[in-house]
Amino acid sequence: MKIWFVTVFPEMIRAYLKESMFKKAVEQQLVSFQVWDLRDFTTDKHRQVDDKPFGGGAGMVLKPEPFFRAYDRLKEIQKENPFRVICPSPQGKLFNHRRAVELSRGADLVFFCGHYKGIDERVMQNLVDEEISIGDYVLTGGELPALVIADSIIRHIPGVLHSYESAETDSFADELLEGPIYTQPREYRGLNVPEVLLSGNHQKIEQWRKQQRLERTKERRKELLNEKIEKNDIGGKNG
Structure with a gap:
């Protein structure tokens, strides 16, 4: 399985991927991870990824253009291979064990990690396949929820855990x-x-x-x- 993280804070993700089960999954060539810096998909000299919300209000909103460019790049890489875009969000459906198993058996995954006030709705409506919540509370960004979801998913890929029975008895x-x-x-x-x-x-x-x-x-x-x-x-x- 291939898993991408698209984020404004790539080092937050990379730090986790160097340890424990994430590291073992990569070493055993069962999962590959790619961490993309959203700023790499900007075109202005300031590499701006956010702006003020239309209509006013507090907070900054992540702009649509970098996400669309990242998505276009993903399509080029994957060609005919399907992938599913997940956005961790408190507005999403509550994540559970059953969904983790389902996703572990499906297409490659891409996590769009929100931050600040959130992501422009045009991204959510046109690129994101599924919004997932890990609980009825709000975090600073989508990086930690994305890692939580990914951790739960890859446990169910045979060979990632030393004993698959361990996952079955969790x-x-x-x-x-x-x-x-x-x-x-x-x-x-x-x-x-x-x-x-x-x-x-x-x-x-x-x-x-x-x-x-x-x-x-x-x-x-x-x-x-x-x-x-x-x-x-x-x-x-x-x-």
Whole structure:
């Protein structure tokens, strides 16, 4: 998969891509990342990417021309290969695990990262395929949300994680939260690992883990449990 980030602050993105899973995905040639500076697609000597909003109001708006030029360049590079333009935005549809899996199996991705007051609506209407929100709050720009979304997506590309099973058992993988996990030592300051995890009985361990996930989801995100009951995934009136 190829992923582009188009941003006014490219170093914010590049810093993350040098670490952890992003770095491993590149080294294993499973994902390639390109970070484009939006200012490289300007034509004036000041490399201006923003201007005041028509009609007045606070804040600055990212101009349409650099985005359109970047998009034209993407079409030249991709030729017949499809790509999907995503703009992180609090106005978008809320991102979730299911959407991450879907995007990991689809076309190459381009993130248009907004900043300041936002991006000119002509870009949003004509170039952006999908606006995605990572929550009901506002950040300074789209760089961090773009990285959050990309991180969640590439986890589901086989080979990126050391064990794909790890992604399949993460929170939300089956619409339940992940349960408690433990490692060495068995006892620390009087705090002990549950005996069932030391028993070697894989069936009992699996049952315990499932029960813990159900209880944690009921306690912290009950609406997720209700959704599973409605789907008859864990029983219910007809279970």
